Amino acid sequence: MADARHDGLRERPRGAGWAVAITSLCLLALLVLAPLVVVLVEAFAEGAGTFLDAITDEDTVSALGLTLLVVAIVVPFHTVFGVAAAWLLTRQDFRGKALLGTLIDLPFTVSPVVSGLLFVLLFGARGWLGPWLRDHDVRVVYAVPGVVIATLFVTLPFVVRELVPTMEAIGRDEEEAAASLGASGWQILWRVTLPRVRWALFYGCVLCGARAAGEFGAVSVVSGHVRGETSTLPLHVEILWGEYHTAAAFAVASMLAASGLVTLVLRGLLERRVRASKARSSSAAHASAALALETSISSVPSKGALS
Amino acid sequence: MSLLLVASTKLRSRRGLLASFVSCVGLSCLSLGSLAAGCSGEAGSTTPGASAATGAASPRDVELLHVSYDPTRELFEAVNERFVARERAENVNVTIRMSHGGSGRQARAILDGLEADVASLALAWDIDALAREGQLVPADWATRSPNRSSPWYSTIVFVVRRGNPKGIHDWGDLLRGDTQVITPNPRTSGGARWTYLALWGWALRQEGGSEATAETALRELYRRVPVLDSGARGASTTFTRNQIGDVLLTWENEAHLLLAENPDAGLEIITPTVSILAEPPITVVDANADRHQVRDVADAYVRFMYDDEAQEIAARHHFRPRSEAVAARHRGELPELTLFTVEDVAQGWAAAQERHFADGALFDRISEGRSEAPR
Structure with missing residues (x-):
């Protein structure tokens, strides 16, 4: 790269x-x-009126609201989780590290429909946790929480997989330099690591958000397709299509396509930034780390700077 | 947030990043909070006691979840509107949520926790499953409403392309020449089971007909199916939009809707001389309706299906009404034909399941042959 x-x-x-x-x-x-x-x-085949009716329809608005809610939960969650997991994978050595990496990639290899079914088997009325949830009046599958959980699962790898290569390229030098200057773990995270990976992180979030908004398979299995309640935009497109409301289905699909286009543009802009920050890291990391060491009053030598 | 991210100086960008993270986490807490609020709100709306107790003046709010099969979307949209209006006159605010999908899949979803208060599925066997596997309805659910709990009936007809180029008029014509047939998968689609049993019944009733000849007919039919869709709507799309196949076997009501929705597609409906009496039943799902304390409204909803008002709507959506008065008004709109029942040709659904649709039963053996058959 x-x-x-x-x-x-x-x-x-x-x-x-x-x-x-x-x-x-x-x-x-x-x-x-x-x-x-x-x-x-x-x-627009049936005119702008149909288009407007379709995207202002009560069920469409409800589907849009649910989709935005899912994105608003999934993206911040994976931002925090992604940083934590990428930090573990690139900065720590521990038993089961390879296993963690494999588990994070699992959603990429499992068909979304299968992952949806797993949640039905787990949380469904006849599933492992089903009877307990029922006794406590908690609905997971065929309700909004199920949709959120299924989306969380399928979008798991996006942020992590974006962060890991960048963090590996940056290396530990600057962080070790900061540590040698007496910075605490949090200070290093906020002041050294995150500023360097912010574009990669943001890019990962954009991909994660796009997938969360567009996920069909897993959500389709756990949603129950209740109109105006557990239908996300992609599911609503399918419902409209199945009801022969072709123009309306395409109108709602165009909303998804538009969000996809925004993602693409963001992606194009961010990719350049990510590449630039990676490139800078390989040449600048050593220089800045050395500079940091020079001004350091600490006598603790940094392994990275010595090598 | 993005504004903060593009802050120019290093210091500011650090702070910006911090702020954006804080706002992200805050946002996630907020949305989780609203989710929880949404859930509790949902729970509140399904317990009607509160508003009912405050006095007769304030209307009672009831939410019903009606889980149905595929080709009833338009029908129940119209029926629900009338039922809601009628209940409003009685000071009850009813919201009816609908979920549609393949009949078997919907039954599964209800068993797995989709909390339907009312279920209307393509065939009695799928509701039997709710009794058998989940004890969600009593075993004798079908006897609680007239006509085996089927407020209207339908049958299986053919849809062909303009001018009927393959000359298809009856079941026998499907099995001739190079005719390609579109019908969904009987494993997943209720309509497809009716279709399967319709052909089986027709073949049994032919001169010299036996189970052996009926089996041959089924093999011959499914050999001609290029795409086995999972549901009736999927099959309609395959036939109409993708222009695959010479004849579509589907519900009579679905066939009429297909023609109405696609006036330019050049389609014609062919009604065979005999077909099956397809009865899609409806029932209150006792376990859920009781739990949600909406039993009375759910019962009223199911009863309403037998009301002339609902029967009239059903007739307009090309179902065959049970009400004599409504049927008389619509006589001649749907052709007369001889209808046999599942009991006549397969000794009921339990026997049909065992003989035809269970794992390793006749349909499985036929589809094995189907995949081996040279194309």
């Missing part, structure tokens, strides 16, 4: 290179651009 900034490795496409470039651009247009255009065209 860091090598990509050496311009010597980049070449202008020639011959076969052009063919590959054109083919992939055409594929991209066919797979990404064309569906987007179709969504918009179909959304």
